[in-house]
Amino acid sequence: MTGPTRRRVLGSLAAGGASLALPAMVRAGAGSARVVIVGGGFGGATAARYLKRHAPQLQVTLIEPAPRFHTCPFSNLYLAGLRSWDSLGHGFEGLRGAGIDVIHARADDVDASRRTLRLSTGQTLGWDRLVLSPGVDMRWDALPGYDEAAALLAPHAWKAGLQTQLLRRQMEAMADGGSFVMVIPDNPFRCPPGPYERAAMVAHYFKQHKPRSKILLLDAKDNFSKKGLFLQGWKALYGDMIEWVGLADDGRVTRVDAKALTVETAFGQVHKAAVLNVIPPQKAGFIAERAGVVDASGWVPVKAESFETRQVAGIYALGDATLAAPMPKSAFVANTQAKLAAATIAADLLGRAPPAAFYANTCYSLIGPGYGISVAGVYRAEDGRIIEVPGSGGVSPSDAEAAFRADEAAYGASWYAAICTDTWGA
Amino acid sequence: MPPERGGLSTLQRSQVLPPSLVAPVLLSLAGLGLVLAGPARGAELPATTAAVLAGGCVNCHGPDGRAQGAIPGIRGLDEGYLRARLLAFRDGRDAPGSVMTRLMKGHDTHQIEALAKWFAQGGTQ
Numbered sequence: 001m002t003g004p005t006r007r008r009v010l011g012s013l014a015a016g017g018a019s020l021a022l023p024a025m026v027r028a029g030a031g032s033a034r035v036v037i038v039g040g041g042f043g044g045a046t047a048a049r050y051l052k053r054h055a056p057q058l059q060v061t062l063i064e065p066a067p068r069f070h071t072c073p074f075s076n077l078y079l080a081g082l083r084s085w086d087s088l089g090h091g092f093e094g095l096r097g098a099g100i101d102v103i104h105a106r107a108d109d110v111d112a113s114r115r116t117l118r119l120s121t122g123q124t125l126g127w128d129r130l131v132l133s134p135g136v137d138m139r140w141d142a143l144p145g146y147d148e149a150a151a152l153l154a155p156h157a158w159k160a161g162l163q164t165q166l167l168r169r170q171m172e173a174m175a176d177g178g179s180f181v182m183v184i185p186d187n188p189f190r191c192p193p194g195p196y197e198r199a200a201m202v203a204h205y206f207k208q209h210k211p212r213s214k215i216l217l218l219d220a221k222d223n224f225s226k227k228g229l230f231l232q233g234w235k236a237l238y239g240d241m242i243e244w245v246g247l248a249d250d251g252r253v254t255r256v257d258a259k260a261l262t263v264e265t266a267f268g269q270v271h272k273a274a275v276l277n278v279i280p281p282q283k284a285g286f287i288a289e290r291a292g293v294v295d296a297s298g299w300v301p302v303k304a305e306s307f308e309t310r311q312v313a314g315i316y317a318l319g320d321a322t323l324a325a326p327m328p329k330s331a332f333v334a335n336t337q338a339k340l341a342a343a344t345i346a347a348d349l350l351g352r353a354p355p356a357a358f359y360a361n362t363c364y365s366l367i368g369p370g371y372g373i374s375v376a377g378v379y380r381a382e383d384g385r386i387i388e389v390p391g392s393g394g395v396s397p398s399d400a401e402a403a404f405r406a407d408e409a410a411y412g413a414s415w416y417a418a419i420c421t422d423t424w425g426a
Numbered sequence: 427m428p429p430e431r432g433g434l435s436t437l438q439r440s441q442v443l444p445p446s447l448v449a450p451v452l453l454s455l456a457g458l459g460l461v462l463a464g465p466a467r468g469a470e471l472p473a474t475t476a477a478v479l480a481g482g483c484v485n486c487h488g489p490d491g492r493a494q495g496a497i498p499g500i501r502g503l504d505e506g507y508l509r510a511r512l513l514a515f516r517d518g519r520d521a522p523g524s525v526m527t528r529l530m531k532g533h534d535t536h537q538i539e540a541l542a543k544w545f546a547q548g549g550t551q
């Protein structure tokens with residue numbers, strides 16, 4: 001990859017100068033324009049690396065508290081015992097090697113008019129463009145009985161870390177014949193197929209170690225991603241071990257008692273669990289609210305053609321934090337949004353024409369070893385909205401042979417290796 | 427879309443031969459410099475737009491199209507071969523049910539040509 005050469009950059013500045021006269025660039029020259037990125041996950045790390053590819057002369061700073069990022073993708077395989085914890089971790093050496101300044105701190109506040117960002121270290125950074133990819137925060141006030149303290153007894157494990165390891169320990173400690181209860185929220189939430197892949201991965205573990213156990217899924221909706229394929233795969237590999245109860249059958253949970261490990265549904269049924277996994281409703285990571293870019297929904301509305309936030313010019317948002325339907329909240333999507341935003345920001349700062357907006361998604365899910373399924377979609381901006389390109393996308397065929405499912409399981413593992421290398425570098 | 431693209435012979439070959447046969451033939455021809463990349467086409471997509479399109483491929487096919495596992499690498503393959511495969515996926519003539527078919531149905535011919543060129547040239551700008 002050769003980025004734009006210095007001569008081309010200066011040339012385009014001279015040629016198109018007046019119209020792109022950004023205050024910071026006039027002040028200091030294009031070479032020192034600074035882009036600050038909050039979040040070193042799929043959206044943020046990808047944006048940082050691709051900004052540097054498009055415009056090596058930009059100063060790119062990434063803020064992420066964790067020295068090593070553990071991915072949610074494949075964390076269900078860790079629960080199953082099919083993947084080690086360490087294999088989910090990715091460091092930031094690759095980003096540093098690409099010339100990105102990585103600061104391990106939390107971003108605490110944004111001053112949009114002064115264009116500054118305050119860090120937990122007390123440091124304040126100035127920026128010409130700010131990119132927020134903070135992922136999700138849990139809504140601790142949305143499900144009665146389920147707050148941060150309750151999550152230590154009934155883990156969500158919906159951010160990869162101690163929560164995921166806690167859930168695995170609880171599964172290990174559970175006696176054979178116990179009941180694993182999962183509470184699943186309504187849309188929108190991080191990773192639409194994630195709960196159902198998790199059910200399969202927990203079943204894989206139980207089938208080997210605790211075959212008399214049951215898995216009960218209490219869902220706040222009647223439909224979910226790849227539903228037909230999941231129901232078929234669960235049955236094929238795990239018989240009746242997994243029971244899914246949708247909204248119409250009183251699946252919506254309205255109260256949690258984490259100490260008693262019980263949950264209550266809308267119509268007053270009480271279910272008792274041996275292991276209780278509560279995935280609560282979510283919202284954009286708190287820094288988005290501090291930046292003033294969220295709306296009443298708790299998520300960030302963005303411009304379909306650039307992922308610049310609708311509320312504040314110069315601030316971009318990516319990934320799970322955004323309102324980007326019909327695109328799902330997935331790592332694949334965060335990665336492609338980041339590439340579009342990086343190309344757009346670089347073009348803007350260098351006075352070039354912006355790229356045409358184009359996004360894609362594929363989510364592979366593993367139902368068991370050698371049994372994978374997928375859903376794909378292709379998206380573009382049209383009249384200020386994001387649309388799925390008509391005729392594109394869809395799920396794996398329902399009548400596929402075993403070899404096809406085995407191929408998709410292998411492709412899923414290959415996808416994980418590729419996207420992680422693409423995002424954090426080798 | 428004008429049908430008489432450069433590399434027409436490539437397109438025809440892909441329609442008659444199974445992909446498993448097309449690949450080695452084209453690769454060896456390309457190695458001898460016998461397969462000509464098509465001439466520059468009318469409305470070519472700008473490089474930044476091509477880069478964004480290719481961004482949706484490398485998170486499966488590996489950085490710049492270099493394989494990281496079971497998904498095949500696509501970096502440096504012959505342009506005509508890439509174009510033919512992508513069109514065949516899109517038009518449902520190749521590997522039914524493949525995720526490639528579901529993805530390519532969302533790409534128009536200009537985009538497919540830009541992608542073929544991008545990865546043939548090494549997956550970078």
Ligand SMILES: Cc1cc2nc3c(=O)[nH]c(=O)nc-3n(C[C@H](O)[C@H](O)[C@H](O)COP(=O)(O)OP(=O)(O)OC[C@H]3O[C@@H](n4cnc5c(N)ncnc54)[C@H](O)[C@@H]3O)c2cc1C
Pocket residue numbers: 038039040041042043044063064065066069071072073074075076105106107108133134135136157158159190191194198285286287318319320321329330331332333334362363364365
């Ligand atoms: C169980 C599970 C399985 C999944 N499987 C898949 C899958 O197979 N395929 C797929 O495509 N997607 C999958 N996902 C979804 C995927 O994890 C998310 O869509 C993806 O991580 C979104 O990227 P992001 O950049 O928006 O957020 P994240 O990747 O979560 O990154 C956000 C980062 O921002 C940091 N941060 C937050 N606030 C601040 C702050 N104030 N200051 C500094 N840093 C901050 C956080 O520490 C974090 O590192 C799965 C999710 C789950 C829960």
